[in-house]
Amino acid sequence: MSMIRVMLVDDHAAMRDGIRAFLSEHPSIQIVGEAENGHQTLKRVTDLIPDILIMDIGMPELNGIEATRQLRKLDPKIKVIALTQHADAPSIKAMFDAGAKGYVQKTASLRDVQSAILTVHAGQTFLTPWVTQMLAQGDTTSEQLTDETSAPAPQILTSRERHILQLLAEGLANKQIATVLSMSIKTVETHRTHLMNKLGIHNVASLTRYAIRHGITEL
Template sequence: MRVILADDHTLVRKGLIALLDDTDIQVVGDAEDGREVLEKAAQLEPDVVVMDISMPSLNGLEATRQLKKSLPKTKVLILTMHSNEEYVYETLRAGASGYLIKRSAPRELIAAIKAAHRGEYFLSPSISATVIQKYLQQAAGDSEPAPPGFTALTPREREVIQLIAEGLSNPQIADQLCVSLKTVKTHRSNLMEKLDLHNTAEITRYAIHTGLISVD
């Protein structure tokens, strides 16, 4: 089984590599941000990608969404400190096969990777089983829609809000996303209206609060 590990903390990546070294799981690559994950996955075509949500340049949620479009057979396991139910729903919708909290025991990570490889879903035991039930109800249209917020943003708006919070200017964002400056301004205006945000400082606070970026 071939795996790529993605986390913006070098010590975390090295620790995970050491943990998996004594198993039948082969770590074929590692990455420190979402865009590097996509590049390495395209080159190496791993069986499973294990990644955090809070990563620079492109967060794990959007990286998952893009990865599943380009490599639908590759499984994605989210390994993060965030236990927010909204993130669980969104990563499942994006195509992830599992969601594990970083404080989980090492054996749970190994079990989660193997479960994902088998085509099964795996949730951290600390996340209530009702999360899956609620997600399935939402997918079937049996529950009320989620309130406006992060889920109201388009994938591109989520990329833009992260890059704004990371300090990039509109021209820099346009260059990184390969879109026009006008398009960036439109996305910026739309996301601010949806989230009722009024300036860059509020956008940054929102991104930190929701875990799109980390402050460490």
């Protein structure tokens, strides 16, 4: 039987250590590598070639939703399972829209993570009962959230705009963002203006609250 190659992505080393220790005991699962944020993930998957990627959502620099979206373009054969503390309907829907095949909240047992790997590797989707319940309530929750903020969902933004939104919410200035993304300050300013106009939000404090509410960052 061929081994299922798994990569762990989480910004907390202790979390990765615990997951690796548990999963390594399964005879069909091989942990081939780790990363602590979305940027590292996209750089390492080409060499590691995992079958399954266990992805946190709330990570600095590039969150799990954006990393999943970019990963699906880079190598659609890799299947992503979200393992996160975000258990709200907007985050769940955003992760599946990005291309995830499974979703497990961090309050679930590690046996659920193991089951998710085996299920997704077999070509099926895996949801814990709690996630299923949240998705069933998702349409109403999303509508209420949009009405409350008077701002559209993050899907209206381009991938680059969502990334800049995350960095702005994490407190980076335009010059710092330009360095992180290897672009000019003027280009950053243009993207920033576009995303603010699309969302109808024109100050960083409100952008930060929006980003936290939609699982783009966690502060």
